[in-house]
Amino acid sequence: MNDWDDWRMLLAVMEAGSFTKAAETLGLNQPTVGRRIDALEQKLGAKLFQRHARGLRPTELADKLVPHVRLMAEGAESAVRVAASQGECVQGIVKLSAAPALANGWLARRLADFHCRHPELEIWLQGSSAVADLSAGEADIALRLFRPTESNLVVKRLGVVANRFYAHPDYLAKYGEPCTVEDLVHHDMVGFQDVMSTREIEWMQRNLPANFRCTMRTNHAMTAMQFVSNRGGIAFLPDYVATLNPELRVVCRDTFVNLRDMWMVMHRDLAKTARIRALADFLVEAFEADPVWHGESMPDCVPIRGLITP
Numbered sequence: 001m002n003d004w005d006d007w008r009m010l011l012a013v014m015e016a017g018s019f020t021k022a023a024e025t026l027g028l029n030q031p032t033v034g035r036r037i038d039a040l041e042q043k044l045g046a047k048l049f050q051r052h053a054r055g056l057r058p059t060e061l062a063d064k065l066v067p068h069v070r071l072m073a074e075g076a077e078s079a080v081r082v083a084a085s086q087g088e089c090v091q092g093i094v095k096l097s098a099a100p101a102l103a104n105g106w107l108a109r110r111l112a113d114f115h116c117r118h119p120e121l122e123i124w125l126q127g128s129s130a131v132a133d134l135s136a137g138e139a140d141i142a143l144r145l146f147r148p149t150e151s152n153l154v155v156k157r158l159g160v161v162a163n164r165f166y167a168h169p170d171y172l173a174k175y176g177e178p179c180t181v182e183d184l185v186h187h188d189m190v191g192f193q194d195v196m197s198t199r200e201i202e203w204m205q206r207n208l209p210a211n212f213r214c215t216m217r218t219n220h221a222m223t224a225m226q227f228v229s230n231r232g233g234i235a236f237l238p239d240y241v242a243t244l245n246p247e248l249r250v251v252c253r254d255t256f257v258n259l260r261d262m263w264m265v266m267h268r269d270l271a272k273t274a275r276i277r278a279l280a281d282f283l284v285e286a287f288e289a290d291p292v293w294h295g296e297s298m299p300d301c302v303p304i305r306g307l308i309t310p
Contacts, residue, residue, distance in 0.1 A: 004072065009036040010048060011069045014062060018055050074135070091120035094279045097139035101221040103127030106240045107143075110286045118278055134267040140276045141283070145260040154271045158262045158284065159293025165252045166242040171231040178234070178251050185209040188233030190224045191217040204236070207255065239292045262293065 012022040013033065023030045041048050048062040058066075098107055104127050111123055126132065132139035134153065147155055165184070167177075178184050191214040215233050218224050224235040229245045242248050264283055270276050287293045 006036060006040045006043070007069045007072055009033055010040060010062070011066065013037060013049070013056065014058060014066050092275050093122045093124055094141070094275050095124040095126065095137075095139045096141050096143070096279065097126045097128060097132035098143040099129060099145070100127040101238065101241050102143060104222055105244045106290075106292075110282075113286075114279065114282045117282070121275055121278065123279070134265065140266065140270060140273075141279060142265045143283075144263045144265055147261065147263050148265055152268050154266045154268050156264045156280075156284065158264050158287040160295055161260050161262055161293075162239050162295040163236055163259055164239065164242070164250045165234055165255070166225075166237050166248045167228055167234040167251050168231045168247060169249055171228070171233065172249065172251070174231075181207050181252055181255050182209060184234065184252070185212050187213070188215040189213060190215070190227055190233055190235035192219065192221075192224070192236075203259075239295070243292055262287070 009022070009026070012026050013019060016022040016025055019033045019037070020030045023033045026033065037048060044061070046061050047059050048065075050057040050059060096103075096107075096111075103125055108125065111125065115121075115123070126139060131144070132142045134140075134142060143158070145161065147157075165178075165181075167187075171188075175187060178187055189212050216224075216227055218227070221237055221241045225237055225241050225245060225248075227233065228235045228237075229248065234251060264280060266276060266280060271280070
């Protein structure tokens with residue numbers, strides 16, 4: 001009854017709701033997971049799941065065991081973190097999680113410089129909108145647009161994300177340059193679907209004309225940037241995305257909004273590990289050095305005003 005793998009299988013099935021999904025999470029095949037659960041039930045002398053046409057239904061015993069198994073999992077994960085934190089060599093793997101628009105553009109470019117400094121380190125860059133679970137080891141460092149409150153996490157503010165209206169000079173030469181948000185009603189606009197925060201949506205609703213013309217909707221800021229870079233219209237973009245194309249120009253220069261702070265997050269047990277510290281220090285340096293994270297990416301823009309912060 002001391003085989004942790006058996007309990008790990010139970011927890012995975014309970015959280016996934018099926019042998020198939022649990023197998024995908026564990027990197028195993030479905031028959032293997034089924035056999036391990038069968039073996040655990042034999043050791044316990046009791047059923048953990050009732051099989052039926054719609055899937056699995058946990059028994060009362062399974063429901064009682066899961067809180068204890070979760071504590072075992074947390075203990076195992078903590079042991080792994082403590083062991084990993086002892087390493088002083090700047091080598092191995094560092095897992096970094098960030099939103100896709102940040103990971104695929106600005107961040108990927110800077111990490112090439114980090115590689116030159118630390119060629120022995122392998123970077124796993126995960127571009128995902130999902131919040132990486134640092135306690136479960138899904139990432140070593142996460143860049144987030146909100147400040148977490150968990151006591152086991154170390155956080156540092158890296159900068160601010162400012163959004164502005166951007167367009168290509170050729171588009172503006174053909175259709176004219178809008179000076180105010182009211183002028184945008186006469187222009188082709190890029191809309192965003194399922195990507196903006198509540199605060200961004202509220203700001204857009206308060207400040208944009210209700211009848212503005214949307215020529216394309218997307219769920220990705222990088223897609224919008226490519227669209228306007230090819231003279232497709234005007235988009236409300238984060239500076240760190242828009243400035244990947246230095247040809248883009250800011251329009252409605254006195255109307256932009258500082259939406260969120262950017263935070264770097266690490267698990268407290270790993271924050272002093274040499275390989276993770278190396279990347280964390282590099283990120284702090286890179287963010288501080290780029291005016292895009294201080295709301296100063298465009299020299300002809302007015303200072304930040306009208307802030308919306310969490």
